[in-house]
Amino acid sequence: xxxxxxxxxxxxxxxxxxxxxxxxxxxxxxxxxxxxxxxxxxxxxxxxxxxxxxxxxxxxxxxxxxxxxxxxxxxxxxxxxxxxxxxxxxxxxxxxxxxxxxxxxxxxxxxxxxxxxxxxxxxxxxxxxxxxxxxxxxxxxxxxxxxxxxxxxxxxxxxxxxxxxxxxxxxxxxxxxxxxxxxxxxxxxxxxxxxxxxxxxxxxxxxxxxxxxxxxxxxxxxxxxxxxxxxxxxxxx
Amino acid sequence: xxxxxxxxxxxxxxxxxxxxxxxxxxxxxxxxxxxxxxxxxxxxxxxxxxxxxxxxxxxxxxxxxxxxxxxxxxxxxxxxxxxxxxxxxxxxxxxxxxxxxxxxxxxxxxxxxxxxxxxxxxxxxxxxxxxxxxxxxxxxxxxxxxxxxxxxxxxxxxxxxxxxxxxxxxxxxxxxxxxxxxxxxxxxxxxxxxxxxxxxxxxxxxxxxxxxxxxxxxxxxxxxxxxxxxxxxxxxxxx
Numbered sequence: 108x109x110x111x112x113x114x115x116x117x118x119x120x121x122x123x124x125x126x127x128x129x130x131x132x133x134x135x136x137x138x139x140x141x142x143x144x145x146x147x148x149x150x151x152x153x154x155x156x157x158x159x160x161x162x163x164x165x166x167x168x169x170x171x172x173x174x175x176x177x178x179x180x181x182x183x184x185x186x187x188x189x190x191x192x193x194x195x196x197x198x199x200x201x202x203x204x205x206x207x208x209x210x211x212x213x214x215x216x217x218x219x220x221x222x223x224x225x226x227x228x229x230x231x232x233x234x235x236x237x238x239x240x241x242x243x244x245x246x247x248x249x250x251x252x253x254x255x256x257x258x259x260x261x262x263x264x265x266x267x268x269x270x271x272x273x274x275x276x277x278x279x280x281x282x283x284x285x286x287x288x289x290x291x292x293x294x295x296x297x298x299x300x301x302x303x304x305x306x307x308x309x310x311x312x313x314x315x316x317x318x319x320x321x322x323x324x325x326x327x328x329x330x331x332x333x334x335x336x337x338x339x340x341x342x343x344x
Numbered sequence: 345x346x347x348x349x350x351x352x353x354x355x356x357x358x359x360x361x362x363x364x365x366x367x368x369x370x371x372x373x374x375x376x377x378x379x380x381x382x383x384x385x386x387x388x389x390x391x392x393x394x395x396x397x398x399x400x401x402x403x404x405x406x407x408x409x410x411x412x413x414x415x416x417x418x419x420x421x422x423x424x425x426x427x428x429x430x431x432x433x434x435x436x437x438x439x440x441x442x443x444x445x446x447x448x449x450x451x452x453x454x455x456x457x458x459x460x461x462x463x464x465x466x467x468x469x470x471x472x473x474x475x476x477x478x479x480x481x482x483x484x485x486x487x488x489x490x491x492x493x494x495x496x497x498x499x500x501x502x503x504x505x506x507x508x509x510x511x512x513x514x515x516x517x518x519x520x521x522x523x524x525x526x527x528x529x530x531x532x533x534x535x536x537x538x539x540x541x542x543x544x545x546x547x548x549x550x551x552x553x554x555x556x557x558x559x560x561x562x563x564x565x566x567x568x569x570x571x572x573x574x575x576x577x578x579x580x581x582x583x
Contacts, residue, residue, distance in 0.1 A: 158442050161582045182444035189442075193435040195354045206353050209346060210443040249439075 109136040111257050111288040112157060117166035118312075119152055126152050128312040130166070134257070134290055137283050141303030141320075142292040145339055148309045150292040151190065154259050157290070158187055171256055183211050186255035188263055192246025196235035200226055200245055203234065204252050213253040223278065224248045225271070239266040247275070251282065258282065258289045264298055276302050296335050300324070308338045347445070347453045351427075360423060360461065367415045368469040375408050375477040379486050401478075401490050405499060406549035408473055409556075413506050413545055414538045416466035420514025421534030424458045425527040428518050428574075433525040437583040451578050455571060458514050463507035470503040498553065505556040506545075512563035513537050519570035522577065 112134040119127040126149045134140045142150050155161040157168055159176045168175040171184055194203055204217045221227045224244040237245065243266045250258055264272050279289055279302060293299045299306055300320055307314040316338045327334045382398040398404065431440055481487040513534055521530025544555055
């Protein structure tokens with residue numbers, strides 16, 4: 108299977124605090140990799156390092172064959188929603204996405220993408236009039252419109268209603284069927300379990316455990332959540 | 345060219361156009377007031393303490409140019425704060441730095457936009473204010489006659505230099521504001537620069553061009569040096 112992201116013994120510290128250390132994992136083509144960790148585990152930092160938004164103190168990250176950080180070219184094949192997405196609120200969705208495509212030096216069907224995320228009826232409204240959930244959908248539209256090979260989603264289900272959550276899951280599955288790889292982070296076990304193919308537990312700054320969701324679900328059944336909580340606490344079974 | 349278009353899309357230009365119109369109207373009102381003040385003072389007592397500044401066109405030009413410089417320098421700092429500080433220090437930076445475009449190129453585009461908006465608006469505003477003052481004086485026979493061709497060139501050059509000076513103050517202020525990651529610090533910095541230098545322009549009306557030329561050279565050099573520091577900071581910026 109083709110490797111899309113290789114994180115190799117990466118370390119990152121802020122002043123005296125070591126946030127990430129000896130962290131290694133890989134993401135393969137067409138899979139959803141769930142990064143699970145408690146608040147402050149370093150999930151967002153790791154994602155930002157993949158995007159080149161944070162410098163790497165030690166180790167290497169390769170994205171689509173290029174080293175992260177120094178060469179921004181690979182970013183045209185990466186889409187991301189990090190934290191709460193922000194926008195130029197005087198623009199409408201069509202204008203925003205068209206601006207984004209120009210930055211990415213790509214072309215795409217804006218109306219189709221807006222339809223995909225359920226914003227086709229409000230695309231001419233200024234973004235300032237959007238609700239939190241609508242902004243989350245627009246952030247996702249911005250992340251996928253240029254048909255990236257890697258999609259990085261930092262807690263993407265925040266602020267979405269249950270129907271939108273289901274639709275987003277279906278959308279992610281469709282995207283991976285088309286060959287896109289997704290890195291998804293969350294601290295909610297149920298959310299990751301229902302979405303990801305593989306899960307990496309980020310604890311103490313590194314991936315303490317990695318497993319196939321289907322395999323562990325069949326092994327632990329109703330106790331899957333207890334198993335994962337134990338792993339997140341630092342234990343291993 | 346594409347980057348310029350994209351960066352301009354992010355700015356709500358109409359807000360700045362209203363601000364420019366407001367500055368222009370205030371400067372014009374002050375300019376006409378300067379014409380009238382002199383006539384009133386001279387009519388009442390026959391003497392006037394600040395005669396050098398108000399009794400001839402060089403003095404009036406120095407005064408309006410100094411005021412324009414003060415207003416447009418602060419205006420420049422406000423746009424620079426919005427376009428640069430807000431973009432890189434707020435959450436927008438995450439998406440801005442995720443684009444596959446060299447960070448230097450984006451910053452350069454932003455700085456050129458700030459300088460162009462400031463320089464063009466400051467220059468045109470100052471020219472219009474002086475032209476309108478000139479016609480007002482002609483209609484009401486307020487000021488003495490002068491060599492129109494020479495004066496037109498004088499106004500043109502001083503307006504261009506004032507535009508360059510104001511935009512340089514914007515860049516200087518934004519780098520100072522960057523250190524504090526603060527819009528307010530940017531504007532306060534521009535106020536400090538303006539307060540300490542505006543008097544130089546109005547102090548010697550007969551040498552205004554030379555003074556502004558010297559100031560422009562110094563300010564542009566400082567702005568250029570600080571711009572390079574800012575570039576390095578943005579290259580290693582973490583968000």
